[in-house]
Amino acid sequence: MIEFRGVTKQFPDGTIAVHDVDIVIPPRKTTVLVGSSGSGKTTLLRMINRMVDPTGGQVLIDGTDVATVDPVKLRRGIGYVMQNSGLLPHRKVIDNVATVPLLRGESRRAAHAHALELLDTVGLDRSLADRYPAQLSGGQQQRVGVARGLAVDPNILLMDEPFGAVDPIVRAELQQELLRLQGELGKTVVFVTHDIDEAFLLGDQVVIMQQGGLISQAASPAEILAHPADSFVADFVGADRGKRALHVTEVDGRRVVVDADGRAAGVLAS
Amino acid sequence: MNWLWSNLDLVGELMLVHLALSVPAIILSFVVSVPIGWLAHRYRWSRGVLLSICGLLYAIPSLALFIALPAFTGLSLRSPVNLVIALTLYGVAVIVRTSADAFDSVERDIRQSATAVGYSAAGRFWGVELPLAGPVLLSGLRVVIVSTVSLATVGAVIGVPSLGSLFTDGFQRGIQIEIITGIVATIVLALGLDALSVLLGRLLMPWTRRASSNGRVLTARRVREETA
Ligand SMILES: Nc1ncnc2c1ncn2[C@@H]1O[C@H](COP(=O)(O)OP(=O)(O)OP(=O)(O)O)[C@@H](O)[C@H]1O
Ligand SMILES: [Mg+2]
Numbered sequence: 001m002i003e004f005r006g007v008t009k010q011f012p013d014g015t016i017a018v019h020d021v022d023i024v025i026p027p028r029k030t031t032v033l034v035g036s037s038g039s040g041k042t043t044l045l046r047m048i049n050r051m052v053d054p055t056g057g058q059v060l061i062d063g064t065d066v067a068t069v070d071p072v073k074l075r076r077g078i079g080y081v082m083q084n085s086g087l088l089p090h091r092k093v094i095d096n097v098a099t100v101p102l103l104r105g106e107s108r109r110a111a112h113a114h115a116l117e118l119l120d121t122v123g124l125d126r127s128l129a130d131r132y133p134a135q136l137s138g139g140q141q142q143r144v145g146v147a148r149g150l151a152v153d154p155n156i157l158l159m160d161e162p163f164g165a166v167d168p169i170v171r172a173e174l175q176q177e178l179l180r181l182q183g184e185l186g187k188t189v190v191f192v193t194h195d196i197d198e199a200f201l202l203g204d205q206v207v208i209m210q211q212g213g214l215i216s217q218a219a220s221p222a223e224i225l226a227h228p229a230d231s232f233v234a235d236f237v238g239a240d241r242g243k244r245a246l247h248v249t250e251v252d253g254r255r256v257v258v259d260a261d262g263r264a265a266g267v268l269a270s
Numbered sequence: 271m272n273w274l275w276s277n278l279d280l281v282g283e284l285m286l287v288h289l290a291l292s293v294p295a296i297i298l299s300f301v302v303s304v305p306i307g308w309l310a311h312r313y314r315w316s317r318g319v320l321l322s323i324c325g326l327l328y329a330i331p332s333l334a335l336f337i338a339l340p341a342f343t344g345l346s347l348r349s350p351v352n353l354v355i356a357l358t359l360y361g362v363a364v365i366v367r368t369s370a371d372a373f374d375s376v377e378r379d380i381r382q383s384a385t386a387v388g389y390s391a392a393g394r395f396w397g398v399e400l401p402l403a404g405p406v407l408l409s410g411l412r413v414v415i416v417s418t419v420s421l422a423t424v425g426a427v428i429g430v431p432s433l434g435s436l437f438t439d440g441f442q443r444g445i446q447i448e449i450i451t452g453i454v455a456t457i458v459l460a461l462g463l464d465a466l467s468v469l470l471g472r473l474l475m476p477w478t479r480r481a482s483s484n485g486r487v488l489t490a491r492r493v494r495e496e497t498a
Pocket of ligand 2: 041042043160
């Protein structure tokens with residue numbers, strides 16, 4: 001479990017990125033932080049692995065204040081995946097995946113063998129192992145990024161807009177892949193996005209953030225749709241524009257669900 | 271031409287002497303400039319100061335520096351070490367800005383991702399920043415190679431033998447071919463060392479080779495498509 005207790009971050013230039021945040025992130029579930037640009041999502045995420053230290057409050061992992069843990073050691077135990085994959089361009093795919101095990105002092109042979117298995121896990125062909133990142137497509141790079149994040153079998157996986165830079169079709173593919181992986185592995189995933197649809201698709205818990213690092217609502221997607229906490233949330237999820245409104249109409253005696261634009265969305269099960 | 275055939279040994283020997291002067295200076299310049307460049311990159315406030323001081327070095331006339339150095343080092347004016355130190359100072363002046371730029375050229379995303387996965391500060395320097403700064407560092411090194419090999423000839427004026435001795439001697443004795451030989455030999459040496467550094471770069475930075483050969487394949491394909 002990850003817990004934010006009254007966490008504030010004010011940068012040296014005076015910007016308050018996150019203000020007095022309390023969140024509980026349950027274990028083995030996916031929590032999605034969603035909000036517009038500059039709302040403090042990345043800052044919040046990076047406080048978990050001490051890339052950013054809070055100026056007020058505490059971040060706890062399983063009851064331990066992360067401020068008391070050596071940052072380098074902490075980071076080697078937490079998976080991190082970012083936009084544009086963040087792969088090291090001068091190292092082959094296999095070495096990128098094996099980066100952290102090698103840093104931890106595992107033998108090259110063992111780390112490489114495990115890295116090849118991880119390529120299978122994320123659905124990449126092993127023949128890509130000897131390429132450099134620049135020789136992969138964007139989608140493939142993101143998969144390698146995920147494999148690297150999983151390499152030390154971390155309990156926690158932090159993902160900062162990992163699918164933000166790929167085209168919609170590849171993104172949908174990667175989202176499904178992540179759902180499958182999460183079903184198998186059951187990590188504590190903290191996922192950042194500014195796409196509310198992605199948040200609803202992936203999140204067990206969705207945290208909606210406003211400018212200035214304020215939290216508007218943290219709840220399950222169903223609850224947010226049913227009871228938006230305020231007009232900001234309603235606007236953000238598109239409820240007020242009727243974007244999420246579905247209607248039931250009757251067609252040849254069957255009840256069909258149509259969306260706001262009148263397009264058929266499915267059939268109502270009886 | 272007669273002069274050249276009967277003095278091949280001398281030319282060969284001077285080339286070796288010239289190498290012995292310039293190679294240590296080139297290596298020293300590189301080794302000294304990398305940490306200075308890193309500091310200038312890492313601490314913004316130090317950048318202006320460091321780069322200006324190093325730039326000023328370059329403004330000192332070379333003969334004046336050669337002659338003034340012994341006062342600081344306590345070495346004789348004709349000591350090759352004296353010359354190597356002077357060449358190193360100039361080399362640093364030439365390359366230090368490029369060194370700072372080289373570290374600037376490493377993408378912020380990549381540095382942050384290295385930190386995020388658990389590189390320590392030192393591990394990140396050796397494992398990520400230095401190799402990724404490599405291509406730009408190499409471009410700086412290549413300039414230093416050429417400028418040092420050429421500047422080393424000035425040593426002949428203060429009595430440190432080098433390929434420059436062929437200029438001074440040829441000039442005094444009016445042997446034109448000797449002067450030309452000196453110039454050509456200096457250029458050959460510079461180009462040789464330059465080629466060697468490029469080769470070494472390819473060996474040490476295979477990812478740049480792959481990327482560029484990939485680029486060539488792509489261009490070739492594009493050209494083929496356009497002509498088809
Ligand atoms: N190092 C820093 N120094 C000063 N201000 C910063 C720094 N990092 C972030 N900020 C500011 O803090 C606020 C939150 O930034 P953050 O990167 O957390 O936003 P975000 O929600 O991740 O945005 P995006 O969706 O664009 O990635 C912004 O106003 C940003 O300008
Ligand atoms: Mg962000």
